[in-house]
Amino acid sequence: MYHLYPYSFMDTNGDGIGDLEGIIQKIDYLKDLGIGAVWITPFFPSAWEDYGYDVTDYCDIDPRFGTMETFLRLLFEAHRRNIKIILDFVPNHTSNLHPWFLESKSGRLSPKRDWYIWADPRPCGGAPSEHQSVFGGSAWEFDSSCGQYYFHYFYKEQPDLNWRNPEVRRAMNEVLHFWLKRGVDGFRFDAVKHLSEKFLGYDSSSFPARVLTEAERQDIFREWRKIVDSYGGVALGEGWETDLSKWIKYYGDNLDAFHLPLNFFLMKTDWQASNIRKIVDEVEAALPRGAWANWALGNIDISRFSDRYGREFERLGAMLLLTLRGTPIIYYGEEIGMRDTLIPKDRTRDRWGRDPERTPMQWNDSRYAGFSSVEPWLPVHDNRKRVNVRAQDCDPTSLFSLYKKLILLRKSHAALQKGDYRSVGTSSESCFAYIRGVFGQRFLVVLNFSGETQYIKIEDLDSEGLILLSTLLDREEACDLSRLSLRPYEGCLVEMASDG
Ligand code: NOJ
Numbered sequence: 070m071y072h073l074y075p076y077s078f079m080d081t082n083g084d085g086i087g088d089l090e091g092i093i094q095k096i097d098y099l100k101d102l103g104i105g106a107v108w109i110t111p112f113f114p115s116a117w118e119d120y121g122y123d124v125t126d127y128c129d130i131d132p133r134f135g136t137m138e139t140f141l142r143l144l145f146e147a148h149r150r151n152i153k154i155i156l157d158f159v160p161n162h163t164s165n166l167h168p169w170f171l172e173s174k175s176g177r178l179s180p181k182r183d184w185y186i187w188a189d190p191r192p193c194g195g196a197p198s199e200h201q202s203v204f205g206g207s208a209w210e211f212d213s214s215c216g217q218y219y220f221h222y223f224y225k226e227q228p229d230l231n232w233r234n235p236e237v238r239r240a241m242n243e244v245l246h247f248w249l250k251r252g253v254d255g256f257r258f259d260a261v262k263h264l265s266e267k268f269l270g271y272d273s274s275s276f277p278a279r280v281l282t283e284a285e286r287q288d289i290f291r292e293w294r295k296i297v298d299s300y301g302g303v304a305l306g307e308g309w310e311t312d313l314s315k316w317i318k319y320y321g322d323n324l325d326a327f328h329l330p331l332n333f334f335l336m337k338t339d340w341q342a343s344n345i346r347k348i349v350d351e352v353e354a355a356l357p358r359g360a361w362a363n364w365a366l367g368n369i370d371i372s373r374f375s376d377r378y379g380r381e382f383e384r385l386g387a388m389l390l391l392t393l394r395g396t397p398i399i400y401y402g403e404e405i406g407m408r409d410t411l412i413p414k415d416r417t418r419d420r421w422g423r424d425p426e427r428t429p430m431q432w433n434d435s436r437y438a439g440f441s442s443v444e445p446w447l448p449v450h451d452n453r454k455r456v457n458v459r460a461q462d463c464d465p466t467s468l469f470s471l472y473k474k475l476i477l478l479r480k481s482h483a484a485l486q487k488g489d490y491r492s493v494g495t496s497s498e499s500c501f502a503y504i505r506g507v508f509g510q511r512f513l514v515v516l517n518f519s520g521e522t523q524y525i526k527i528e529d530l531d532s533e534g535l536i537l538l539s540t541l542l543d544r545e546e547a548c549d550l551s552r553l554s555l556r557p558y559e560g561c562l563v564e565m566a567s568d569g
Contacts, residue, residue: 070155070398071104074369075112075134076120077429078401080441087429087440089135093143098458099152102404103476106153108257108305110369112140116164118226120419120427121157122259123164127244144252153254155303160241161260162227169240170228177215184237185228186220203263204421222263224420232264232281232289245296255303256293258327261319262308264289290319290326305329305363311337313355320360329363329396335389336371340378342501342518349393349503350492362395367403373426374400376409381558383468384540385516388560391475392505392514394490402430404472405461410450418447433459466542474538478562484510494528500555502527504565512537513563517555526551534563 079091089112099107111121112134121131130140147154163170172181188197188209196209197218202225209218210225220229230237245256265281281289290306297304306327310316311334319330334348356362366374366386375383383406390397401407409425418424424447431453432439438449438457450456461469479485488507495502499519505512513534517523530550537545540560548563555561 070106070108070363070396071099071102072365072368072398072400073107073109074401074427075109076446077427077440079430079432080443080445083442084133085441085443085445086133088133089130089139089143093139093146096143096146096150096152100150102473103480104152104399106155106254106303107147108155108398109157111157111159116166116226118164118224118420122159123162123166123224123227124159125164125167127159127241128247141251148252153303155255155257155305156248156253157259158245158256159259160230160232161263162221162223162229165226165228173228174212174214174219177217183234184231186231187215187217188220189217222260229263233285238289238292242292242296245293249297249300249302253302255297255305255328257305257307257331258293259307260309261286261290261306262310287318287321287326291321294321294326294328303328305331307331309333313351317355317357320357324357324359328361331398332363332365332395335364335366336368337377340382340518342499342516345389345516345518346492346501346503349490349501353394353490362393363398364390364393364395365398365400366390367400367426369400369427370423371426373407373409374403375406376425380406380408381520382518384471385518385558385560387468387471387475388514388538388540388562389501389516391472391479392485392503392512392562394488394505397479399472400426404469405431405456405458406468407431407456408450408452410448412448416448431457433457471538471540471542474542475562478538482510482512483507484512488512493530496526496528497523499523500525511565513550513565514560515553515555515563516560517558520557522557523555525553525555527553530565532566534565536561537564538562 075087078087079095080087081090081094082088112131113124114126114129114131115121116123116125130137144154169181169184172179173185191197196207200208202208203222204224208220208222210221211218221227222229265283265286294304304327306319308319308330316330319327334352338344374386410428412424428447429438429440429445429449434454434457437445438453461467484505484507488505490503490505492503500515500517500523502515527550532550534548534550536548
């Protein structure tokens, strides 16, 4: 799966911002890379306070990205190439300019008043609770026209919908049907954790309990899942849970909530062999029977992978991501090693500082990296001479070539796609090794997380193997698993002899 940020993928109308036509132009790029599904972040009409996550109309296309006709063409072109299209669905909040909110705000007697979360000031004055917004400051905004506060977990321009209200549920479910009927293949449900908020030191008598209980929230997840299933689609859920036992709940008690609760466990952690092994083992052990995993190294909300962990780990990260069990999700540009871009103060767009990881895709080494014919909305990284698709496509040893090979190998071997996962011990603490296998076909993945060459023995394995791929893309050879050498930060994918 490819996590595509449309603002920065490809601009075709010369306004410096990416557009849907740009995705159509680059659909063969995605096909050649081996992508099977594209999750596109919101391109619906929006006030762009939170770059698409403040929707003003859930059932249309922001004219800055194209028209409904362009979107349907994109869907057609993607499907023609066997690529699925997954949309972002933002249920927790709308824009404060959404007609629903404007109506709700128009007066205490508005028929849509209860579509959002309104509360009186405390008797002694001030916000109804101590609740803090994730973006900082109080989660309550005072509306002087009616003398009440409304709740916003994110920016004040993103008022939270009241999911206790059945009309909200119905209206939002209609949105799902709207897109599914048009042929989209599923949704990534945004910020679902925040449908039920935690109470942080507030006096319950002064605040109407409109926030959901855990059980009510699960019920909504199940309802969405039913809708998505009825069209044969997929439901991804974003919870940003760092606690495994909480994350697992997003699958649902009977696997009836999200197919793929997004997995953030590799994103902010200690990038060391023993820790990564622990994470993968724990996720694998926690997965309910029949649940399908997913993995990602980055996304639109955090620094690029190499800026978090170091460039030396780029190739290791790629091999890990593409050989684990579960759907790998590649953040756009990760396949060429895009880095965070320094954003001058006067070019800042996102108030929360997420511009560096959202800059234009680097297609070639030209001034605007082939992304646009004019100065793009965010600056292009000055590493574009080296870090660009065209240059890396011609270089058989590039990171891009590694991504392509890994995806191809994954697609052509059932063991890598669907096989079991089992971690294995090695004689080096700096290495993480695991086996993926199905029907007698077995692959060993060994990753050296250190800057030194490691000579290792894989525990309980004396057999021979065949190195199919090294992250350095320079060896394909037979090897002895009791004496395997790995260069600094090298990873190897080894096909094992069936009797090993
Ligand atoms: C998660 C999205 O990834 C992020 O970019 C956005 O700001 C929040 N949800 C709020 O919608």
